[in-house]
Amino acid sequence: MIEDWKSYEPVIIPDIPNLHKIDVYEDNGGYKALRDILGNQDKWSRGEVTNEVKAANIRGRGGAGFNAGLKWSFMPEPDDRPRYLACNGDESEPGTFKDRSIFEFNPHLFIEGAIIAGYAMSIDTIYVYIRGEYIDWIDILEGAVQEAYDKGYLGENILDTDFDIDFEVTYGAGAYICGEETGMLESIEGKRGYPRIKPPFPAQKGLWGNPTTINNIETLANVPLVINNGAEWYRSIGAEGHNGPVLYGISGNVNKPGVYEYPAGMSVMTLINEVAGGMRGGKELKALIPGGTSTPVLRADQLDGVTMDANSLNDAGSMMGTAGMVVMDEDTDMVDLLWRITHFFHHESCGQCTPCRDGTGWLEKLMLKIKNGDGEIKDLDLLLDVTTQMEGRTICALADAAAWPVRHTINRFRDEFEARCKKSVHAVA
Amino acid sequence: MAELSFTKEELDEVERLKAKFPTNKAATLRVLWLAQEKYGHVKPDVQNLVADTLELPRSHVHGVASFYTQYYKEEMGKFVIDVCTCLSCQVCGGYDMLHHFEEKLGIEAGETTEDGMFTVKEAECLGACGYAPMLQITNGVYVNNLTEEKIDKVIDNLRNGNMPEFESMVMRQNEKRKKAVSE
Numbered sequence A: 001m002i003e004d005w006k007s008y009e010p011v012i013i014p015d016i017p018n019l020h021k022i023d024v025y026e027d028n029g030g031y032k033a034l035r036d037i038l039g040n041q042d043k044w045s046r047g048e049v050t051n052e053v054k055a056a057n058i059r060g061r062g063g064a065g066f067n068a069g070l071k072w073s074f075m076p077e078p079d080d081r082p083r084y085l086a087c088n089g090d091e092s093e094p095g096t097f098k099d100r101s102i103f104e105f106n107p108h109l110f111i112e113g114a115i116i117a118g119y120a121m122s123i124d125t126i127y128v129y130i131r132g133e134y135i136d137w138i139d140i141l142e143g144a145v146q147e148a149y150d151k152g153y154l155g156e157n158i159l160d161t162d163f164d165i166d167f168e169v170t171y172g173a174g175a176y177i178c179g180e181e182t183g184m185l186e187s188i189e190g191k192r193g194y195p196r197i198k199p200p201f202p203a204q205k206g207l208w209g210n211p212t213t214i215n216n217i218e219t220l221a222n223v224p225l226v227i228n229n230g231a232e233w234y235r236s237i238g239a240e241g242h243n244g245p246v247l248y249g250i251s252g253n254v255n256k257p258g259v260y261e262y263p264a265g266m267s268v269m270t271l272i273n274e275v276a277g278g279m280r281g282g283k284e285l286k287a288l289i290p291g292g293t294s295t296p297v298l299r300a301d302q303l304d305g306v307t308m309d310a311n312s313l314n315d316a317g318s319m320m321g322t323a324g325m326v327v328m329d330e331d332t333d334m335v336d337l338l339w340r341i342t343h344f345f346h347h348e349s350c351g352q353c354t355p356c357r358d359g360t361g362w363l364e365k366l367m368l369k370i371k372n373g374d375g376e377i378k379d380l381d382l383l384l385d386v387t388t389q390m391e392g393r394t395i396c397a398l399a400d401a402a403a404w405p406v407r408h409t410i411n412r413f414r415d416e417f418e419a420r421c422k423k424s425v426h427a428v429a
Numbered sequence B: 001m002a003e004l005s006f007t008k009e010e011l012d013e014v015e016r017l018k019a020k021f022p023t024n025k026a027a028t029l030r031v032l033w034l035a036q037e038k039y040g041h042v043k044p045d046v047q048n049l050v051a052d053t054l055e056l057p058r059s060h061v062h063g064v065a066s067f068y069t070q071y072y073k074e075e076m077g078k079f080v081i082d083v084c085t086c087l088s089c090q091v092c093g094g095y096d097m098l099h100h101f102e103e104k105l106g107i108e109a110g111e112t113t114e115d116g117m118f119t120v121k122e123a124e125c126l127g128a129c130g131y132a133p134m135l136q137i138t139n140g141v142y143v144n145n146l147t148e149e150k151i152d153k154v155i156d157n158l159r160n161g162n163m164p165e166f167e168s169m170v171m172r173q174n175e176k177r178k179k180a181v182s183e
């Protein structure tokens, strides 16, 4: 548990006006990490940068929580093929709205982190893929990228060394599945965002068949902090095994929703009651979705002592996901909520795999029936049965992500679902 | 109907977009966007223009255009209002906001007003959950923390040709920034 959170000073989005401008960023220590690395390549060999980031244990902020440095180490040795870093700014997981704060308030921290990642993995071109709806934030990022080119942090002979890297910003046009990493690669290649069968993994065959690593925007924004302050410092922030600063996106029925930066491992109740100002209108807390729609909902009585890190959330029966916390009060209708979630996944399934395409369709259809008061108790069991048919049988994890909320919401709020169903006409044997 | 075409300037922009990628195909999404900005939609003849400009099979561009929801495959109202009713917005009254639009404009979600001014749609999460309920206007500006009164104002303003301005949502922890933004 983080005791001293009140004195925590944000480092991903520090309280510095106009930090999105490169001069202000530089005046506040910006691009120092990159300068240190390129100025002392004996100390900071490419392998050493990767090792430091690996030791820091930056757990991927895109949802899966995988150690970023470890992922970088999966890239094959350079050969004559081009190498890519694809930065995932699709941010489409419902409940998630934090990467856009980085684009708006501290884009250079992310750009610097991506360049350092590019150095560590001998990348030729960095692509940033952003959801098309974020056009205003895309403009801000493009402005920052141009500044970085003008100042010689990007392009050829960066900071007068023989290190070159290109940086391209591009964007989608509305499709959740393009947040799935291989769906994103297809979209960058100008196609429909159909996820790819793995293996081969992107490190072997990614963009245009070449070695590619995918990281989330917030993940990369942590990299300069690790280089400047060391892996040990980074590991000392937050929870054991799940450390570093986290952008918590708190939404729903709280008084002060928004993005907050605090260490990983914050107490859930502290975040709701103190950070986010408590429940709106003095209502009772009913449930929490801790990290975006795909993470299983927790009942209020399951939240005692729970902290926002992988271990604690796993023990409680959920996951960290994107740390997009959706807080729900006593008036929330869990049947309506779950129907809307099933509608989302049915809408967003790309349709390549039968269990996902048909399964998400069934989930939505059954939930609509129950929501409209036409459901029967046996439909609840059918729903649970459909979720087991969907799991682990598909190209990507969208099918799992659609199945989990159904299973856990029904199991954890079973009374509410049964109350909406028609009473069985048969006597109980 | 006259043959569709890009101007010299637009073709320069196409070249700039193509240069971002090692293949022409990769520029498909970006050139579809360019075309939609010009024509207001990407109906089949516009898709063909994109395909021919990039020297790609028309079937490819058609497949891409139909896959992504932000491309308008038919003509829309002058203003397209995407009201988010997904997770956090649902919890914070997103459907009430959508219904207010429907009542006020006399149409149902998915329809366009008779004067061609407004199309209202239901949207999936737009990544502004902390500022729910919210909407987006014609793939552009976000309007946050909606109320019925705020919606009435937005409609009046749009009728008078005034687009809402970009609203910066500063982290509540960032006191100095908030001050700088308000000044």
Ligand SMILES: Cc1cc2nc3c(=O)[nH]c(=O)nc-3n(C[C@H](O)[C@H](O)[C@H](O)COP(=O)(O)O)c2cc1C
Pocket: A059, A060, A061, A062, A063, A064, A065, A066, A068, A088, A089, A090, A091, A092, A093, A176, A177, A178, A179, A180, A181, A182, A214, A215, A216, A217, A219, A220, A396, A397, A398, A401
């Ligand atoms: C259906 C689906 C949607 C996803 N959407 C996103 C997204 O919007 N943004 C993101 O960063 N990762 C998303 N991911 C996770 C990515 O596949 C990938 O794990 C991540 O971008 C890797 O970056 P990280 O290791 O830095 O977290 C999604 C995964 C799935 C299965």
Ligand code: SF4
Pocket: A177, A194, A195, A348, A349, A350, A351, A352, A353, A354, A356, A357, A394, A395, A396, A397, A398, A399
């Ligand atoms: S699991 Fe669903 S979203 Fe993923 S590839 Fe299969 S059909 Fe598409």
Ligand code: FES
Pocket: A094, A095, A096, B084, B085, B086, B087, B088, B089, B090, B124, B125, B126, B127, B128, B129, B132, B134
């Ligand atoms: S749920 Fe409406 S913006 Fe995320």
